[in-house]
Amino acid sequence: MPEPPRFIRFLVKGSVLISMFIAGCAAVPVNEFSAYRESFDQARRAGEQVLIDYAAAKKEVESLEINKPAEVPSVRAVQFDAEELASRGDAVDAVAVRLRAWEVVAAYNEALLALVEGRPAAQVEAATRNLVDSMANFPVNAFQDLAARVTPVLDVLSTALTELQKAYDRQKALDAMAAVGPVISDGFIRLLIKDSELFYNLRFGLNDRKFRKTIRRIIALRKGFKRLAETAQPGDDITKMVKAINDKLATLPRKSNNRPQVSALKLERSGGADGEVVRSQLADLRDNIFKLTDTALTQTRELSAYREMLVAYVRMVGELDARLRALSRAADSGEATLPQSAELLYSTIRVRQSYLTYRENKQ
Known part of the structure; x- marks a missing residue:
């Protein structure tokens, strides 16, 4: 056993x-x-x-x-000061x-x-x-x-x-x-x-750091969805996708000023593009927004759980x-x-x- x-x-x-x-x-x-x-x-x-x-x-x-890039190009140090090193001692x-x-x-x-x-x-x-x-x-x-x-x-x-x-x-x-x-x-x-x-x-x-990076990626995908959706012919399927995305984004924790992490998606115009390709691309963007939102929620739960552990x-x-x-x-x-x-x-x-x-x- x-x-x-x-x-x-x-x-x-x-x-x-x-x-x-x-x-x-x-x-x-x-x-x-x-x-x-x-x-x-x-x-x-x-x-x-x-x-x-x-x-x-x-x-x-x-x-x-x-790994952070240096603001000023570094120059190799060529001096070796034994007395200074000896007086410094080991770091705690x-x-x-x-x-x-x-x-x-x-x-x-x-x-x-x-x-x-x-x-x-x-x-x-x-x-x-x-x-x-x-x-x-x-x-x-x-x-x-x-x-x-x-x-x-x-x-x-x-x-x-x-x-x-x-x-x-x-x-x-x-x-x-x-x-x-x-x-x-x-x-x-x-x-x-x-x-x-x-x-x-x-x-x-x-x-x-990770959470903000995830939010930036969500915002970029949201903008991509908006641009592509506004080139497509309007339809119930797009309306449903927009609602689903907004419902998902609403699950994110709000900022300290009570504003949303990612503003709601709102289409301001429509185009004439049609076809399965555009719809498929929009569905992919929606799915990626969902995945990244889940990632952000997990990151939030991680921090909350860590805080509870410290309590x-x-x-x-x-x-x-x-x-x-x-x-x-x-x-x-x-x-x-x-x-x-x-x-x-x-x-x-x-x-x-x-x-x-x-x-x-x-x-």
Whole structure:
């Protein structure tokens, strides 16, 4: 029997996890925390999937820029300035930075879980060290606001780690996590949420470029139909074609000023040309207008589906932030409180579903 699609397997796994949460005390706490980890990992993978699409869009934009004709003929550079190149350093990859942000959030999640679950000192230290490393490796200089907050907190966290390695003190670990928490929520989580604007604007630009090109082709075909139809003898068949074209054009989304994308077709005169050839050419033009209108509608649905995916993504990251805050409170209270993750799973499933809808409409 063939293996079910990956998304179906995810839904099945998600439903099992949700059932565990609803069951409450019916499951062993260890299993419940394991289920929370799984839901967190699923959310992270869904977020990274959105990032991968952004990377593809970014690459497409860069390709368009490279292939754009130069306004002024370029001249080959013959100079090589080693000092200038050395001082410039490596450019920060926008996608890699955001993957690093997810690493920081995941490390913080694990550090909190180590405290909430009451793991041995060595495991708490290891989780704290992983958080220190992930924050230290994050290129904060790419985000000026974030850099001002991460650097001092990283110092606090590093100091706490040194002290923990000498003599384990749970309260010191808690104090360190308390210092990190606001930076995670207001810094890294906020970065992931704010990115949705960047993602949408980039994808909108690409989509709009294709959409406007399609509309221009429709307008050209409409003009061609009008010119040819005005040379032909009038007839019911042409009248029906004009009405069908106008009905089809009316399905296009209107402009921001509420004007139609393509004005209605209206014949102002008629000619004496007759015969099957003219009628056949008009029918071909009509069919091509229909096809391109369908293309424009698909492009519109693609953008709408992408927007819905980002809405689901923002809600998922927001729910993730709520779970992290709840974990922080649980760690501070000293109780092995079960992370309530059903909503996180639901929001992750919504991201996956909307992503599939977006891909189905993508051209």
